[in-house]
Amino acid sequence: MIAEDFTAAFGGAPDGVWAAPGRVNVIGEHTDYNDGFVLPMALPQGVTAAAARRPGSDVRVVSRQEPGDPVTFGLDAGPGTVTGWAAYVAGVVWSLHSAGFDLGGADLAVDGDVPAGAGLSSSAALECAVAAALSDLFGLRLGPNALARAAQRAENDFVGMPCGIMDQMASMASREGHLLFLDTRSLTTEHVPFDLAASGHALLVIDTRAPHRLVDGEYADRRQTCEKAAAALGLAALRDVPAGTLPETLSALDDETQRRRVRHVVTENERVLDVVRRLRAGDVTGVGPLLTASHASLRDDYAVTVPELDTAVEAALAAGAFGARMTGGGFGGCVIALVPAERTDPVLAAVRREFAAHGFAEPTGFVATPSPGARRLR
Numbered sequence: 001m002i003a004e005d006f007t008a009a010f011g012g013a014p015d016g017v018w019a020a021p022g023r024v025n026v027i028g029e030h031t032d033y034n035d036g037f038v039l040p041m042a043l044p045q046g047v048t049a050a051a052a053r054r055p056g057s058d059v060r061v062v063s064r065q066e067p068g069d070p071v072t073f074g075l076d077a078g079p080g081t082v083t084g085w086a087a088y089v090a091g092v093v094w095s096l097h098s099a100g101f102d103l104g105g106a107d108l109a110v111d112g113d114v115p116a117g118a119g120l121s122s123s124a125a126l127e128c129a130v131a132a133a134l135s136d137l138f139g140l141r142l143g144p145n146a147l148a149r150a151a152q153r154a155e156n157d158f159v160g161m162p163c164g165i166m167d168q169m170a171s172m173a174s175r176e177g178h179l180l181f182l183d184t185r186s187l188t189t190e191h192v193p194f195d196l197a198a199s200g201h202a203l204l205v206i207d208t209r210a211p212h213r214l215v216d217g218e219y220a221d222r223r224q225t226c227e228k229a230a231a232a233l234g235l236a237a238l239r240d241v242p243a244g245t246l247p248e249t250l251s252a253l254d255d256e257t258q259r260r261r262v263r264h265v266v267t268e269n270e271r272v273l274d275v276v277r278r279l280r281a282g283d284v285t286g287v288g289p290l291l292t293a294s295h296a297s298l299r300d301d302y303a304v305t306v307p308e309l310d311t312a313v314e315a316a317l318a319a320g321a322f323g324a325r326m327t328g329g330g331f332g333g334c335v336i337a338l339v340p341a342e343r344t345d346p347v348l349a350a351v352r353r354e355f356a357a358h359g360f361a362e363p364t365g366f367v368a369t370p371s372p373g374a375r376r377l378r
């Protein structure tokens, strides 16, 4: 399909087709830019990119979701020169080219099925599919961590979103049937088996379809508050708050907002480690309360939830979920609920009823299965 789009736009056949997934984060929210721990998994939904080298130094790209003439830019196109969806593509080209990698001209056709604006990392999927394609096309021989870093740099310095590394690592490095336990400081990973069908559970993703409000400014603000708090504590990052010292750490801070943000980050890192321990021990049900505690912390201390997210979590719990939480950056987007496998429909129906009662838009839902990371399809 994507190869046909390529041929229709540029003539000829692509040199290859690559895919990279969106993600859902099971736990470890707003910890990545604090050098902490995260536990995401890749979704079956993602972006495919058909690509070929072309003579010269221009890159041309078309998107099935944004029909129209190809967007064309040079290898040296810098931040601000390409905007909209194509900025994620141009950003990756810029990131690799300006880091000294020897790229040439290229044609790309992209297609994606990650719901946009739902906080499921459609942008990281696009960046990572393009990064994987360019690495292979030009023989860069970059591994998943280096490609994820290049994609993150595209988002930070070209698109202008100061995100951490979680989404790009989840897209590049995930493994089918597993969660990706990632130390965002060292980029050390462990693939934690997550076979929910075997244990009679399911992970329900509920897209609240709440409009994102003030996302960029609020995200940057949270990040800056954490960095200021770390500096005030004399630490490189909040990751470095020593275990078991939360009360002393909080009382060393003068600012109540900083105290709340720090409490979230420190306790969230502990919850990630606790979830990993439970999964290794086969205690899937025991993960539920940790998800719910994460949501409460994101609501009360980190202040990144909105009424739709809180309502979805409460309705899912009332309908029999073992645990539920918002996932991703917040201010809209999705909730995940860990449910008994046979309760996925009733839980989603309960959330829908509650949303109707509140006058919210009708939410959508799907059961997430841990899927492979970025790869070449042909």
Ligand code: GAF
Pocket: 028, 029, 030, 031, 032, 033, 163, 164, 165, 166, 167, 328, 329, 330
């Ligand atoms: C967004 C960011 F892109 C991630 O880096 C991460 O910080 C997340 O919000 C919150 O955990 O998805």
